[in-house]
Amino acid sequence: MKSLASLVMRGRMPATAVATVLAALSLLILPLGLLSAAVVTLVALRQGLRESVLVLIGGTLALGALGGLIFGKPLALALVGLVMWLPAWGLGLLLRSSRSLALTLEIGLWLAAGLVFGQYLLGDPAAYWAKLLGEFLARSVDSQVMADVDRQQLVAAMAPWMVGGVAAAWFLQQALVLFVARYWQAALYNPGGFRAEFHALRLRRWVLLALPLLLLAALAADRQAGLPAQLVLVLEAGLLVQGVALVHGLVGRLQASLGWLIGFYSLLVVAFPHSVTLVTIAGYTDGWLDFRTKVRSRSDKDGAGE
16 A cells, blocks of 8 residues: 555556546446545645645546547547545645644534535435335346345435445545545655544534434434434544544554454444444543543553653
């Protein structure tokens, strides 16, 4: 990964080429899209507005050319690149200017909330997602594997929550891209910098205050999956990130082995979705109690005993 970041930082052309190739390959291997966005974000973080805009323009034109040669639709692939790159690029510039990872993530939460509002402004989002999910399952799942009645029930259960779910997933994707780009930047120019920054990550109190208010509004609403409930999903995504940072911070302060983090992520996958709920609750509680400042590191203990 560090060698890839080093290649990107050699100049405008290598950065444009790497971002373009990864974006094109993401049509086959989706996670490569995150690396492609991280490349553009790294350029924004390290070299600022002018250079990153040139990479954006060059990558968009290159994707358009590839789309025209391969699919005969140059505009379609160029738009895919812009959708993939623009949000992360903007957040990267914000992080460069603010030097605050927490503030940048909070702006990401506001953008995700805007995505929720945007879906409501365009019409009935639950009906839209019900239609989209129904068509997708009808094409991808054989009727012998899942009966039509079961498929309809699954769509009815999922569709109302897709509004906030998609926005929360979008936020987590942007956060991951930002973390990768920041890690690359630190690995090249400030070793250990991202580790310290991530270990200390804590969102501000407005997130903690807004969550219970939205929960109360969601419980009082006639529709269980109304607008307040969708916004709760977005804020929970932010607190999930804080919960993960809390675990990393505690492991770092206690100087515990890497096995603890491996076990944590394994449990996060195996016990999903209950594990995600617990980590989110831990992130919310840490927002009020700040566990990391209360845990003395092993080096602090050794120094106190001398």
